[in-house]
Each structure stands twice: as structure tokens, then as C-alpha cells.
Amino acid sequence: MSKKKIFVQGNEACIQGALYAGCRFYAGYPITPSTEVMEQMAANLPKVGGKFIQMEDEIGSIAAIVGAVAAGEKAMTGTSGPGFSLKQEIMGYAAMAEIPMVVVNVMRAGPSTGYPTGPSQADVMQAKWGSHGDSPSVVLVPSSVQELFYETIRAFNLAEKYRTPVVILFDEVIGHMREAITIPEPGEVEVIERAKPDCAPEDYKPYEVKDGKVAPLAAFGTGYRYHITGLYHAEDGFPTADQQYIHDTNMRLVNKIEDNKADICENEELFLEDAETVVFAYGVSAKSAKFAVKELRAAGIKAGLLRPKTIWPFPSDAVEKISKTAKKIIVPEMNLGQIHGEVERYAAGRCEVQGIFRVDTEPIHPKQIMNAVLGVPVEPTVIPDVVDFTARG
Amino acid sequence: MTTEATARTVPYKEKKPFDYDPYLRQGKLPHIWCAGCGHGIVLKSLLRAIDALGWKNDDISMVSGIGCSSRTPGYVDFNTMHTLHGRAFAFATGVKFANPKLNVIVTTGDGDALAIGGNHFIHAARRNMDMTILVYNNYIYGMTSGQGSPTMPEGAVSTTSRFGSIEPPFDTCELAKTAGATFVARGTAFHAQELEKTLYEALKHKGTSVVDILDSCPTYYGRFNKHKNVSEMMKSIEKDGTISVAQAAKLPPEKTEGKIVRGILHRAERLEYCDGYQNLLDRVQNK
Amino acid sequence: MGEAAKKQWRIEIDARRCKGCNICASFCPTDTLELKGITMDVKDIDSCIGCQLCDIRCPDFAIQVFPL
Ligand SMILES: Cc1ncc(C[n+]2csc(CCOP(=O)(O)OP(=O)(O)O)c2C)c(N)n1
Ligand code: SF4
Numbered sequence: 250m251s252k253k254k255i256f257v258q259g260n261e262a263c264i265q266g267a268l269y270a271g272c273r274f275y276a277g278y279p280i281t282p283s284t285e286v287m288e289q290m291a292a293n294l295p296k297v298g299g300k301f302i303q304m305e306d307e308i309g310s311i312a313a314i315v316g317a318v319a320a321g322e323k324a325m326t327g328t329s330g331p332g333f334s335l336k337q338e339i340m341g342y343a344a345m346a347e348i349p350m351v352v353v354n355v356m357r358a359g360p361s362t363g364y365p366t367g368p369s370q371a372d373v374m375q376a377k378w379g380s381h382g383d384s385p386s387v388v389l390v391p392s393s394v395q396e397l398f399y400e401t402i403r404a405f406n407l408a409e410k411y412r413t414p415v416v417i418l419f420d421e422v423i424g425h426m427r428e429a430i431t432i433p434e435p436g437e438v439e440v441i442e443r444a445k446p447d448c449a450p451e452d453y454k455p456y457e458v459k460d461g462k463v464a465p466l467a468a469f470g471t472g473y474r475y476h477i478t479g480l481y482h483a484e485d486g487f488p489t490a491d492q493q494y495i496h497d498t499n500m501r502l503v504n505k506i507e508d509n510k511a512d513i514c515e516n517e518e519l520f521l522e523d524a525e526t527v528v529f530a531y532g533v534s535a536k537s538a539k540f541a542v543k544e545l546r547a548a549g550i551k552a553g554l555l556r557p558k559t560i561w562p563f564p565s566d567a568v569e570k571i572s573k574t575a576k577k578i579i580v581p582e583m584n585l586g587q588i589h590g591e592v593e594r595y596a597a598g599r600c601e602v603q604g605i606f607r608v609d610t611e612p613i614h615p616k617q618i619m620n621a622v623l624g625v626p627v628e629p630t631v632i633p634d635v636v637d638f639t640a641r642g
Numbered sequence: 643m644t645t646e647a648t649a650r651t652v653p654y655k656e657k658k659p660f661d662y663d664p665y666l667r668q669g670k671l672p673h674i675w676c677a678g679c680g681h682g683i684v685l686k687s688l689l690r691a692i693d694a695l696g697w698k699n700d701d702i703s704m705v706s707g708i709g710c711s712s713r714t715p716g717y718v719d720f721n722t723m724h725t726l727h728g729r730a731f732a733f734a735t736g737v738k739f740a741n742p743k744l745n746v747i748v749t750t751g752d753g754d755a756l757a758i759g760g761n762h763f764i765h766a767a768r769r770n771m772d773m774t775i776l777v778y779n780n781y782i783y784g785m786t787s788g789q790g791s792p793t794m795p796e797g798a799v800s801t802t803s804r805f806g807s808i809e810p811p812f813d814t815c816e817l818a819k820t821a822g823a824t825f826v827a828r829g830t831a832f833h834a835q836e837l838e839k840t841l842y843e844a845l846k847h848k849g850t851s852v853v854d855i856l857d858s859c860p861t862y863y864g865r866f867n868k869h870k871n872v873s874e875m876m877k878s879i880e881k882d883g884t885i886s887v888a889q890a891a892k893l894p895p896e897k898t899e900g901k902i903v904r905g906i907l908h909r910a911e912r913l914e915y916c917d918g919y920q921n922l923l924d925r926v927q928n929k
Numbered sequence: 930m931g932e933a934a935k936k937q938w939r940i941e942i943d944a945r946r947c948k949g950c951n952i953c954a955s956f957c958p959t960d961t962l963e964l965k966g967i968t969m970d971v972k973d974i975d976s977c978i979g980c981q982l983c984d985i986r987c988p989d990f991a992i993q994v995f996p997l
């Protein structure tokens with residue numbers, strides 16, 4: 250097979266990445282603006298012998314993929330806002346039972362039904378804290394169609410590596426934007442396959458931790474009979490009421506992610522060495538941010554870009570580092586400051602942190618970011634006609 | 643799994659005790675169920691039926707939701723999954739669809755299946771994916787200490803219907819049949835041998851099988867509804883309150899009024915979901 | 930056949946599992962069993978006919994009846 254170039258929407262790039270990563274099971278329920286993820290899976294999975302099923306709702310969809318993973322498949326479900334809310338209980342179940350799987354949320358605007366066709370970035374905190382309890386979260390925030398393809402593969406790899414659910418969070422703009430992307434040849438991009446237990450079935454403990462790593466998840470029907478539950482469970486998978494063990498397990502679940510930030514977090518950095526003002530942006534807002542930073546640099550202004558591809562675990566080290574060299578960090582996001590608060594937390598007063606928040610379904614304009622860098626007050630819903638380069642004192 | 647099974651001679655006729663050990667997880671008993679809870683009787687009938695079919699533990703996946711009844715999978719040496727309240731059917735759908743070779747059994751309560759899980763229940767029945775659903779129907783929420791359930795008879799007392807329920811109950815079997823389940827039956831924990839045979843047929847059936855099992859929660863339903871003890875409760879509800887399909891056929895309607903009918907109530911042949919999907923794959927891939 | 934001796938049975942009750950619900954004794958056709966304190970006990974082994982009904986209705990996997 251030769252390298253393929255295709256011209257596709259983000260939603261389709263996502264499923265192409267999933268297929269490349271070996272995803273052969275999809276369960277879903279239609280919702281704007283993620284519907285094409287589901288429709289493309291319906292069209293493509295049967296061609297490669299995979300399983301596609303339209304479930305009765307989003308809860309059923311995520312439940313079905315957990316079941317499919319237990320039966321040995323790589324599986325994914327996709328949704329948007331309201332559907333993502335419905336999935337939250339089972340997100341926690343998957344985290345607790347350590348089920349490797351991928352959940353896509355194509356963000357749309359507003360609480361409730363909001364504005365279905367409008368983009369937003371307002372589910373970033375939900376992706377972290379949406380399910381009850383302190384649960385681990387791995388959330389990727391790609392910002393272009395090609396990147397979405399690669400990040401979907403990475404999502405599956407991280408899920409397998411850490412035996413945990415991984416969320417891919419993008420928005421309506423990336424989901425529906427068409428770009429030409431390259432599909433690498435098989436083998437060109439690393440795909441992590443599910444590890445299989447190498448012990449005898451009678452010695453298998455599905456939650457045994459060795460060298461900081463949880464045991465591989467055996468597929469149902471392969472001789473390793475075991476129990477899965479969302480209750481706190483011991484190494485053998487059966488419920489436990491041992492308080493020390495409960496404490497240790499919660500810590501382990503969270504720390505298997507937090508302790509591996511160096512591996513899980515990936516950032517794009519632009520002109521950070523001497524940047525006086527750094528724009529911290531992710532997803533669709535990072536597109537405008539990158540454009541703005543380049544324009545400012547061309548005008549001789551010391552702006553830089555820090556763009557996380559992984560928003561959870563939070564790239565706290567990178568923020569800490571720039572907060573020591575930059576005078577100001579600007580955080581443009583299509584919500585009311587969800588990540589701005591995190592940036593403030595890790596900048597810890599070492600530099601100024603300013604947000605540009607937009608929730609009117611219009612992506613943040615590069616001019617807004619440029620003016621913010623230049624110190625001009627920014628109106629959240631108004632796209633400025635000009636960039637006021639004179640403002641900078 | 644294709645087993646050329648014939649109804650076997652059940653062990654009580656052999657007058658030898660049935661050996662449950664090969665199906666149980668060692669060291670997990672005693673189970674958490676209260677004294678007199680019917681859930682254990684249902685489980686034993688199920689294990690005997692599985693034994694009669696000759697199914698191997700490795701080939702069985704048991705999936706449950708949340709509730710006392712949903713604790714069943716923890717005790718059996720199968721591929722087991724204790725999931726979330728009401729969602730067992732959807733998890734089971736994923737397991738079965740991903741690996742159709744597995745024999746999938748869902749154990750669920752009346753609240754789990756018909757209240758919070760009602761939507762998944764009817765869609766599981768509609769799809770006709772091969773799985774056997776056991777609804778442990780004790781008219782009440784046991785695990786959360788005795789609230790009303792959707793199968794609770796009118797007038798019944800629970801912690802959320804202290805002055806008697808004013809809601810009409812669901813008939814599990816009618817619901818399953820209407821939704822498209824291709825095997826629908828009812829049994830009781832009292833008629834444990836009959837239940838074993840019914841479950842044998844349900845497991846053997848290819849497609850979605852639903853077995854509504856009248857069961858006893860002496861701790862809450864029994865206590866709130868003035869049953870003296872579990873034996874009296876089983877007698878009045880399960881023995882005297884029900885009649886078999888065969889008996890019902892012989893009796894005039896006035897004699898069967900108010901009685902709940904036990905046995906196989908509905909059977910139909912319809913393409914099983916995974917087979918249907920295989921046909922689709924063949925079509926798509928041979929194009 | 931005439932004089933065939935009545936078949937003998939041995940009843941095993943696992944006291945760690947028995948919760949004393951009394952279902953087995955209530956439905957035993959020959960009144961062979963009885964509750965002693967909180968655990969089931971055999972009242973009269975000679976009356977047992979080995980029908981296995983106690984085992985089949987025991988929710989706790991606690992009673993089994995073996996032919997001698
Ligand atoms: C989403 C959710 N809602 C509520 C509960 C609390 N809950 C646990 S079990 C249960 C009812 C169980 O009743 P049933 O399904 O009839 O089973 P039983 O315990 O009677 O066997 C409820 C409401 C829960 N665990 N999850
Ligand atoms: S509360 Fe009721 S349903 Fe639950 S174990 Fe006790 S008797 Fe059984």
C-alpha cells in the first residue's frame with residue numbers, strides 16, 4: 250500500500266486514525282457535530298471486518314465499547330456535549346476498571362442543547378472532572394485535521410499503554426474543517442497492541458501491579474477467567490473494603506497518569522526562548538494563536554506560543570517554565586476561562602495571566618489575540634477591525 | 643456454542659447431589675445475600691441448567707448491573723462483569739457482538755432491568771442478539787433497602803410507597819415479547835426444578851431470551867408486606883399466586899384470573915443479530 | 930421386590946454457609962430437618978427420602994444429601 254493523500258473533514262480523519270490504530274469496534278449514537286464520526290465508522294468498519302453498532306443512546310454506546318474491550322477488541326465511541334454528559338458515569342467505570350478505550354467528544358456550544366452547530370471549548374473541565382470521584386484523565390486536544398489523525402492513533406496507544414480510557418477533545422471547527430491529509434503506510438506510525446498475560450490462567454490477577462504497571466487485560470474467552478467491577482477491587486478483581494488498599498488504589502489510578510506526564514504530555518512550542526508574551530492555546534484557538542504569534546514576530550514583537558496537544562494531565566511543567574521567563578501569558582479559549590484558571594495556578598503569580606474568553610460560537614480571532622499581546626483591551630464578542638501596534642508602550 | 647443437547651435427567655432424579663463447585667469461585671461463599679433471599683436459588687437453577695447444556699466456563703460471560711441480584715457474577719467462575727445500574731444489557735451487547743462465540747448471560751433485578759435499564763432492555767429484546775436475560779423479580783429494590791420497583795403490585799408497601807403503591811406494574815414478559823424478544827418465559831424461585839428446565843431452554847435458544855423469575859426479598863418486601871417468613875412468602879406469592887402454562891390451558895378463565903402464568907410463554911424464530919451482521923459483512927466484503 | 934431395605938441418606942450441612950432461613954425445613958416433605966439456634970440441623974435422618982428438594986431450594990449452597 251502506498252501513502253494515501255485524502256481530502257477529508259476532521260471527523261473522518263479521526264476515524265481514519267482509529268482504523269490505522271486497529272480499532273475494530275464502534276458503538277455510537279448520532280449527535281451534531283460528531284455524527285460524521287459515527288457515519289464514517291458505519292461506512293468503513295464493515296469493509297475491514299470490524300463491528301459497528303448504533304446503540305439506543307450514548308450510555309448504551311459507551312457501555313457497549315467497554316464490553317467489546319473486555320472481549321478483546323480495540324474500541325471507540327464518539328459524541329458531543331449532551332452525549333458526553335450522559336457518558337460520564339461509564340467514563341468513571343472505565344477508569345476504575347482500567348479499560349483501554351477511546352472516547353471522542355466534538356465540542357459544541359453552550360450548556361444543555363446550546364447551539365449544536367457552533368464550536369466551543371467548554372468541555373475541557375468536564376473531560377477532567379465530569380465523572381464523580383477522583384479519577385484519572387487523559388485528554389488530547391488536536392488542532393488540525395492531520396494532527397487529529399495522528400492524535401487518534403496516539404489516543405489508542407496511550408489507552409493500551411496505561412490501561413485507561415482516553416478522550417479526544419476537539420470542536421466543531423476542526424470536526425467539520427476539510428484539509429488534505431496524508432495517511433501513512435501501515436507500520437510507519439507506531440501502533441501499540443494490547444499486551445496479553447503471559448502467566449498461567451490460575452496465576453492471573455487482572456489488577457496486579459508490577460514495576461508500577463498494571464497487569465495486561467486478558468480478553469474474555471481466552472482461558473483467563475476473571476471479574477470486572479466498578480467497585481473498589483483487589484488485585485484479583487474482586488470487591489474489597491480494605492481501606493489502605495482503597496487509598497492506594499485511588500492514588501495508583503491517578504498517579505499512573507500524573508507520574509507519566511513526561512510521556513503523555515506533548516506540546517508544540519514556538520519562539521519561547523525569548524518570548525515576553527506567551528500565548529497558551531489549544532485546539533481551534535491555537536490556530537488563531539499561531540497565526541497571531543507569527544504576525545507579531547514579523548512585526549518584531551517578542552511573542553511566543555505554547556500549544557499543548559495533551560490538556561490532561563495538565564502540562565504544568567511547561568507552564569511553570571514559561572512563567573519564569575515571560576512577563577505575560579495569554580490564554581484564549583472558547584469558554585469562560587476553564588484552562589485560564591489552571592495556567593494561573595501553575596504560573597503561581599510569577600507572571601501576569603490574561604484570558605480571552607469567547608462563547609458566542611465564533612472562534613477567537615487572531616486580531617483579538619494580537620491586541621491582547623499588545624495590551625489593547627479585548628472585547629469578547631467583537632472582532633477588532635485593526636490590530637493596534639501602537640498600543641505597546 | 644452449538645450443543646446437541648437433549649433435556650437431561652436432572653440430578654434430583656438421580657438422587658445424587660449436584661456438584662456446584664466446578665462453576666463456583668473458590669472462597670467466595672457465603673454470598674452477601676440475606677437469609678432466605680431467593681437469588682441463591684435462582685443461581686443454583688441456572689448452574690444446573692448450564693451443566694445440562696455442557697457449556698464450558700471459558701465460553702460463558704456473565705454480565706450484571708447493580709443490585710443484590712447483580713452480585714451474581716462475582717460468585718461464578720466465568721468471564722464476569724459487574725457493571726452499572728441499568729446498563730448490563732448494553733455492556734453485554736458489546737461483549738457478545740465483539741465475540742459471538744461467548745455464551746452471554748445477564749443477571750439483573752427488576753429495578754435494574756425495567757426502571758433505570760428499561761431502554762436498554764427493550765432494545766436488547768428488539769435486536770435479538772443471542773443472550774439470556776434473567777430478571778430476578780422481587781418487586782422491590784433490595785440493595786438500597788426496600789424502595790418500590792416498576793414490577794411492584796398495586797397496593798404493595800415499600801419505603802417509597804408507605805401507604806400502598808398507586809402505580810400499575812410492568813409485566814416483564816409482555817414487555818419483552820412486545821419489544822421483540824424471541825424467547826420469553828417465567829419461573830419462580832419456589833419452583834426451582836421447573837426453573838432449571840426453563841433456563842435450560844432459554845440458554846439453548848438462539849436470540850434474546852428473557853426469563854422473568856419471581857423471587858423473594860424477605861428482608862424488605864416480605865417484612866413490609868406482612869409476610870410471616872420467607873417460606874410463607876414463597877408459598878403465597880410464588881406457589882399459590884402462579885400456575886403453569888399447562889394448568890392454565892386446562893382451566894376456565896375465571897379460575898386463572900389474578901394468577902401469574904409460569905413456563906415458556908413465547909417463542910419465535912428470527913435472525914439473530916450477530917448472524918445478521920455476519921451476512922452484512924459477507925455482502926460488503928464480497929462486493 | 931418385597932423386602933428391599935429403605936435407602937439410607939447422609940445430609941451434609943455447611944454451618945459456615947447456612948444462614949438459618951428455614952426454607953429447606955419448611956418444604957421438606959418428610960419433616961426431616963429443623964432449625965437449631967440459627968443453623969439447620971437434622972431432626973430425623975431415617976425419615977429422609979433423598980428427594981433433594983432441600984438442596985435445590987437452599988439459597989446458600991449449604992445443604993447436600995448423599996446416598997449411603
Ligand atoms: C445510577 C444509579 N442510581 C442508583 C443507584 C442505587 N441503586 C443501587 S441498587 C438499586 C436498586 C436495585 O434493585 P433491583 O435492581 O430490583 O435489584 P435487587 O437489589 O432487588 O436484587 C439502586 C437504586 C446506583 N447504584 N446507580
Ligand atoms: S435485601 Fe432482599 S434482595 Fe437483597 S439480599 Fe437481602 S433479601 Fe435478597
Ligand code: SF4
Nearest residue numbers: 957977978980981983
Ligand atoms: S432430601 Fe428431601 S426428605 Fe431429605 S431432608 Fe432434603 S428435603 Fe427432606
